[in-house]
Amino acid sequence: MVAKGTYTPGERVPSIRQLSRQLRVSVNTVKAAYVHLEDRRIIEARPQSGYYVCPSLPEPPREPDIGASGTAAFNPAEVDAGGLVMRIMADVMDPGRVQFGAAVPDPALIPAEKLNRMLAAESRRFREESTGYAMPPGSLRLRTQITRRMVRSGCTLRPDDIIITTGATEAVFLALRAVCSPGDTLAVGSPIHFNFLQLFQSLGLRVLEIPSSPTDGISIEVLEKALREVPIRACLVISNFNNPLGICMPDERKRRLLALLARFDVPLIEDDINGDLPFSGRRPLTVKSWDTAGRVMLCASFSKTLAPGYRVGWIAPGRHFEAVIRQKLVTSIASATPTQLAVAEFLTSGGYARHLRAIRKAYRAKTAQMADAVGRAFPPGTRVTRPTGGFTLWLEMPRTVDSLALYGLAREQGITIAPGRIFSTTDRFGHCIRLNAALFSEKTRWAVEAVGRMAHQLAGDGPAQDSTD
Amino acid sequence: MVAKGTYTPGERVPSIRQLSRQLRVSVNTVKAAYVHLEDRRIIEARPQSGYYVCPSLPEPPREPDIGASGTAAFNPAEVDAGGLVMRIMADVMDPGRVQFGAAVPDPALIPAEKLNRMLAAESRRFREESTGYAMPPGSLRLRTQITRRMVRSGCTLRPDDIIITTGATEAVFLALRAVCSPGDTLAVGSPIHFNFLQLFQSLGLRVLEIPSSPTDGISIEVLEKALREVPIRACLVISNFNNPLGICMPDERKRRLLALLARFDVPLIEDDINGDLPFSGRRPLTVKSWDTAGRVMLCASFSKTLAPGYRVGWIAPGRHFEAVIRQKLVTSIASATPTQLAVAEFLTSGGYARHLRAIRKAYRAKTAQMADAVGRAFPPGTRVTRPTGGFTLWLEMPRTVDSLALYGLAREQGITIAPGRIFSTTDRFGHCIRLNAALFSEKTRWAVEAVGRMAHQLAGDGPAQDSTD
Known part of the structure; x- marks a missing residue:
């Protein structure tokens, strides 16, 4: 059924009990069949959720090249500015493009009507407050x-921590x-969200990239x-469903990371x-879950x-609360009130x-479906992460594929992708790209296929072939 | 009539023609009377607007002490942080206080209903856009x-300049x-809005305070x-109805300021x-009105x-457009969409x-009335600016009055004021305060009177006396 496309990657297949009823065979027979399919990675069990069709793609890298090099000597790097990130960010506004570049949510999954209704109702309800400053720390109700x-x-957390x-x-x-302060060195999990790299650069910070593994996140051993x-001076990690790798740090690693940073008295962002x-x-x-000393922001x-x-975000800055409030006041006074x-x-x-619940399900399916499409469209040897949350995919293509060249070709076809190079101060990810699966759908499948063909071209292996079995 | 309170400071008196009809005397007689009243500064003529009752207050300082000292040697100063500004900003949120401290508008003069209606209607109209990023440069319509x-x-300006x-x-x-960059020196008109001083400090900038006169604004001669x-590295001025002095730089001065900065190739904020x-x-x-080289931000x-x-503001950064967009992207990506x-x-x-038109009239009256109340309540020798726009008043009290002590006393009574000390890196304004006239009304008059009594106390001249004749 999977091969015929009755069930597509990421979809749930019938439960053992259901199928046993439907096919009039014993529960044990179905169970044995499912175990067989699971072994072959055609389906996968998810705790308390049932069985799902696996993405039909090359085995994701358990420990890819990520950061294997570059750990011998610790040379904090300055970040190269470059107009590339600017261009990618600007492209985000262009509704004419297929947006696989920026990690924006699917507009169809934004509860716009409900939010707008609440925006109107709350502004009416809090007539005077809604136009006045929501002075930091901001809306108490929020x-x-x-x-x-x-x-x-x-x-x-208490409201006054936020x-x-x-x-x-x-x-x-x-x-x-x-x-x-400018000149300070920041340790970050690598690869790292490109906007943060640009931010470090603009703040005059030096960056020490600590390799991340797709299963464990930032290497605590290398960090130590x-x-x-x-x-x-500080450490920054994206702990859960990390951007770009989609890693969720195991709890034990989170606890160990905090213990390590506490030992060196280094704050964690x-x-x-x-x-x-x-x-x-x-x-x-979160790492913050173990933080009793206010060390985690x-x-x-x-x-x-x-x-x-x-534009509603928040920070629980622990012992740095006063310093953060002060920075907030001097740089913009407050955030907009009505959206709070x-x-x-x-x-x-x-x-x-x-x-x-609804959007998790949708993003799970989109991520699996896009990974599947990537597996079919991209050159053999392409590896792709299998995130357990969020909605980005990280692709390692054959080393002959230059992601910047791929970015240029895709852009000409009205497709944005995020080239690996902008996720690091090193050139370690020159053959990688990040794709936003949130905007994957049957309508944009062609764009994955098109980028795949371009990658084939750049890899020099002729036109795209079906890379599955 | 003025003495009897028929007309209060800031109010318009009948036109010459009206009064001549009402009193059945000749136009010339009324004109002569008005000239007499004008000479005595009981009323004042405003171009194309008529005659208004002058604030009954001591003659405002034409050239107060502001910055007379401190210009001999140019020693860029580091800004002292201090929790005082933080406390003043925090006080702004306290609805139980009379807010003369922060320069916030009168909530009664905010068109909240209309704005909220538009917020609701526009969010409905632009359903998808209203929840998505308004990527910099931001809403084109705005x-x-x-x-x-x-x-x-x-x-x-073109929309793409903003x-x-x-x-x-x-x-x-x-x-x-x-x-x-950190360590750079910024020339600013002094005294300067306290939040800016805190901002300079947080950016590691050194400040060179250039004295301002209440008529001309920043001294171009001293700046040169x-x-x-x-x-x-750069110059910052608040050109029109300046905070705190209320100065509107004359056009000719604006032109000369730009010419001077152009000569030294220094950008103007x-x-x-x-x-x-x-x-x-x-x-x-604005100074920008003469700016053909993109030097003014x-x-x-x-x-x-x-x-x-x-929280809707804007910048037209001239030749620094790309640099500003970049800073915006890396520090917050975009501003909230619905309010735009x-x-x-x-x-x-x-x-x-x-x-x-409505709020200008209201703020004109409030400013005049508050200045009048100050004139009556504060110790003899107190001087007060006569702004021509905005809604702040700047008071120079006798030098024996410590504005920090006054701030403390006022705060105990639930009244906030802005002590002069926070408007400068020097101690030149220790006997000055800024008052927000936007929140002056008959309901808050008592607070001016109370602060006046405290100032009398601090001046050591016994209880308040009526300082008007």
Whole structure:
């Protein structure tokens, strides 16, 4: 059935009990068949959720080349500016393009009508407040709702621990401003979200890239070695469904990371922007969940789950609370009030949990389907991550494929992709790209196929062939 | 009639023609009487507007002590942080206080209902756009409306010259980030809006305070001397109805300022946040109006005229456009979308010009009435500016009055004021305070009287006396 396309990658197949009834065979027979399919990686079991069709793609790299080199000597790097990121960001606004470049959510999965209704209702309800400053730390109602949500991630925050920001980007920016000075070195998991690299550059920070593994996240072992050898002012990780790799750090690693940083008294800036987007199971914990000393500055937003244009993010900066408030006041005074009110109302009564269930399912399917399309369209040897949350895919193509050249070709065809080079100060990811699966659909499948053909061209292996079995 | 309180300070008295009819005396008799009253500064003529009751207050200082010292040697100063500004900003949120400290508009003069209606309607109308990023430079419709408005100030801007920001504060922040590096020296008109001083400090900038006169604004002569002697990276002025002095730089001075800076190839950050708030006559020009070389980075917002909580500001950064866009992207990606849409709609069809006429009149009256109340309540020798726009008053009290002590006493009584010390890196303004006249009314008159009594106490001259004749 999978081969015939009755079930497509990422879809749930009938349960053992259902199929046993449907086919009138015993439960044990179906179970044996499913185990066989699971062994061949045609389907996969997900805890408390059932069986799903696996992406029909080359085995994802368990430990790709990521960061294998570059750890011998710790040379904090300056970040190259380059207009490329600027161009990619500008392209995001162009509705004529297929947007696989920026990690923006699917507009169809934004609860626009409900949000706009709440925006209107709350502005009416809080007539005077809605036009006045929501002075930092920002809307108390919103902060209270956030603390309630974060209980799920093992964080016991009080409303007064939180500062509302203009998206998670501003949260990270404020955190960096609060604890770093120009010339300081920042340790980051590598590869790292390109906008952050640009931010480090603009703040005059030097970057020490610590390799990440697709299963464990940032290498605690390498980080420890670096902490011994180099003065590191702060550490930044995207802990859950990391951008670009989609990694969710195992809990034990989170705990160890915090213990290590505590030993060296180094603050951690933890970006948890995708924490609400696991494909299945519980919301993951955060490093902050273990933080009793206020060492972790937890940053997040509703830009991936509700509406990026509302620019509602937050930071729980621990012991750096006053410094962050101060940075917020001097750089923009406050974030817009009406969108804070609307998000607060959505969290209070808008069915945020239900909304999350729906979009998680959609992004899980899109991610699997896009990975499948990549597997079919891209040159043999292409590897792709298998994220467990969020909505980005990271591709390692054959080393002969220059991702910058691929970016240029794709752009000419009205397709944006994010070339690997902009995710690092090194050239380690020159043959990698990040794709935004949120905008994958049957309507944009052609664009994956087109980029795949271009990659084939660049790889010098002739026209695309079906790379599955 | 004025003495009896029939007409209160700031109010318009009958025209010569009207009064001649009412009193059945000749036009010439009334004219002579008015000239007499004008000579005694009981009423004043305003061009194309009629005669108004003067504030009954001591003659405002033509050239106060401001900056008379400190110009001998040019020693760029580091800014002292201090928690005082933080506390003043935090106090702004406290609805239980009389807010004379921060320069916030009168909530009663914010067109909240209309704005909220537009917020709702525009979000419905642009369903998808309203939740998506308004990527920099931001809403085209809003930028187009701004260029149309700015024709009045002699600025011929194209929509593509403008970048939408999170208020004017972010605009100035981005401008500074675009052209300055830590350690650079910035020349500013002194005294200077305290939030800017804190911003300079947080950016590691050194400040060279150039004295301002209440009639001419920043001293071009002193600035020229400084430019010859000290390396100055950029200059920042609040050109129109300056905060805190309320100065509107004469056009000729604006032109000369630009010519001077051009000669030394120094960019100008021009804050025009109050430009839309003249008490009478035309909207003033900006320095940018003469800028053909893209040297001026013009910053403004709708925080004083529409709604501070909407956080809609903008910058026209001239030749530094790309650098500012880049700073905006890396620090917060974009400003909130819905409030941009609402302000764009207000400018398009909300009667912004009519709204401005109404609030200008109100702020003119409030400023005059508060100045009058100050004149009656404060110790003899207190001087107060007579601004021609905006809504702040600057008081020079007898030198024995310590404004920090006054701030502390006032705060205990639930009244906030802005002590002069936070407007400078020097201690030149220790006996000055800034008051926000926007929140002056018959309901808050008691607070001016209370602060006046405290000032009497600190001046050591016993209880308040009526200082008017």
